[in-house]
Amino acid sequence: MAIMRISKLNWLTSGFLAAFLACLLTGCGGASDATNATGGSSAAVSPAPASPPAQAPVTPTASRIGHVFVIVLENKGYTQTFGSGSQAPYLANTLASQGALLTQYYGTGHNSNDNYLTMISGQAPNAQTQADCQYYTDWLGTMSPDANGQVTGTGCVYPAAIGTIASQLDAKGLAWRGYMEDMGNDLTRDGRPTCSHPALNGKDGTQSATATDGYATRHNPFMYFHSVIDNQSYCDSHVVRLDSLATDLNSVATTPAFSFIVPNLCNDGHDEPTCADGKSAGGLPAVNRFLQAWVPQIINSPAFQSDGLLIITFDEADTNDTSACCGEPTGPNSVAPGLTGPGGGRVGAVVLSPFVKPGTISNTPYNHYALLKSIEDVFGVSHLGYAGMSGLQGFGSDVYTAAP
Template identity: 50%
Template sequence: MMFNKKRWITALVVLIAAGIGAVIVACSNGDSTSTNASLVSGKVKHVWVITLENENYSTTFGASTPSPYLAKTLTAQGALLSGYYGTGHVSLDNYVSMLSGQPGTPQTISDCITYADFAQTSTTFQDQLAVGTGCVYPASVKTLPDQLKGKGLTWKGYMGDMGNDPARESATCGHPALNTTDLTQTAEAPSAAVPLGDQYATRHNPFMYFHSIIDSPDCQSNVVNLDKNLQNDLASASTTANFNFITPSLCDDGHDAPCVDGRPGGLVSADAFLQKWIPIITASAAYKADGLIIINFDESTYGSVVPSSTGVAITFNGGVCCNEQPGPNLPAYPQSSSIKSGGATYTLTYTSYGGDNTGAVLLSPFIKGGTVTTTGYNHYSMLRSIEDIFGLGHLGYAQEPGAGTFGADVFTGL
């Protein structure tokens, strides 16, 4: 997450109108985990995760939604998870949790403007959480792709705009040099040198924060440009990976509004992205046979935004779900930090450590259209559910029973 003045003001008006100001705590999944784990294990064989950016549930799924395709058309075809939560603020910590179960660090909750190695000092006993500071975890910290590979299953990451500007990042496994400033924190407008512009953001590509991935040859073949690869890979079930993580560009995921290329951004552009790609995925042989699409948001938006002559003060409510814990690397809450960008100072205050209520939509041949569940889920729940689908163990906070697993309330078409 980086900051756009028009979106701060718009988001603040929406929040005031909705009466949102307090931390919201959702209930954890009370279903039997062992029962849920068996529901689709061996049935779902291809999963796509599409992660959008920075919207609260009431804006996305409310009566005046700017994203009717997601909020109305797709919920009519699948399941709406109204109790789905992010696991932190502001962006990167959420992506890390989805792929590894690792909670935030002071650096990841600030989006790792410096792409720095994680300095690990120890490991917690219960959940095998890495204790330390930094961004790029050592190879000993395992991820969902590591688990999948160990079981002979396949994975792939598709990244919008990655490699459009080769001077910033490669078109495969694109990330800054270690311990340097991440130049992808800001979108690049179209120019003579870069005709398409470059709205790729490393911080929205979770694969880039684990040495077990970036130091492997798999990274060059498996983390690729979205537009140049996804449709070709969907041509047959045999060329479709078992697990697919899709990160749209900073415009297509709704992060920026307006976008540097002139598009509106926000939920309007995110909805247009889904209208293009969801029919392509659902028409594929892999999806029709045994697919599951998960459309989520990394986090909800901020609780309040107060501009001043020198910068902006932004407060995040930090609502949590599912007995989520802050982890071993964060200080006590509330807490504040500052980021300087473009000559302004952004003061971030975190009331609590969660990512607030976003909602999520799931599509599958195993889900009846129009399904709605209020059960509490979050990114750790999603990771745990995907691990269960493929018969894997649980990583990090996905091990905690409170995380829960997508159950019969979601898979209503079995």
């Protein structure tokens, strides 16, 4: 379904119990090659947020951006992706040289699901999201956000009162879409071709890929908010198959203001060394193939060429890297967002835009909360959850280095 882009306006629980449950569900492993880079930390943090550097003012460039694209990949640390001999040279070399490389970008937790939810809502992890929501449980706890924008409790599907970037864009009259690869390939597995999620409180049958279907509900963050899933027609028109992106990119009018793009379990690098079909190489080689197929379509589209911003990053590093940055708080529902440490590890990110000078390198610490803040700054909306934490920096003049 084509969508019209409306012109952008000037742009209870105990934390210890939560952590204990997460350990039971996922296993609390030991530690791998965490990178103690500038701005990062691998030490445990207290429940109270640390004081990050003084917040920089929003750069005027952000308000000139009209279309934001985010591609989320899986489970690779910075050195593995961007180090010498990377198996994703298109990302590490070609794309990084065409835009900005964010060397100090961090995941916010382990395992996957909590990172995705943070990116669109600013909510901190809880025991079930850290365990990748094996069961699609409804929220049990407070139903309205506290002064930090957080709800206290546990569960997978957040109350309708919890805002997301989607609800913020709706309020501004701006279009958004989530594009999910393989969603609906196997309807007996996925349930629906669009807005696909398990029955409430039911088991998630998409935790592993099959030979023909690599869709994973846990990597589709929009499915974890009642504000999205409770209106079926609304959800069906906004959370769609990846195939729809190629058509939507044909014109500025049909390109959403915000596009959240998730590859399948092969192409996001999750499954390795081979994918579920038993033939295709997984891991970073699969990431390389996916980006080579889709990034040119995005950056050559009329919307991107006009005022686009593309961010490519990973949800988390290896679970043994629990480093964090940016004064990341633990939140009310977990002692340790990284299960055994404060964060999701150093993953890096690449940013492409007409507003980014090729070859830019930023060593400023960022994480998924900062990503959400940066997107909100683009669209001129308030900051949700911990994206509104005092002192947290969004992308600034270190990233927006060109003025077309």
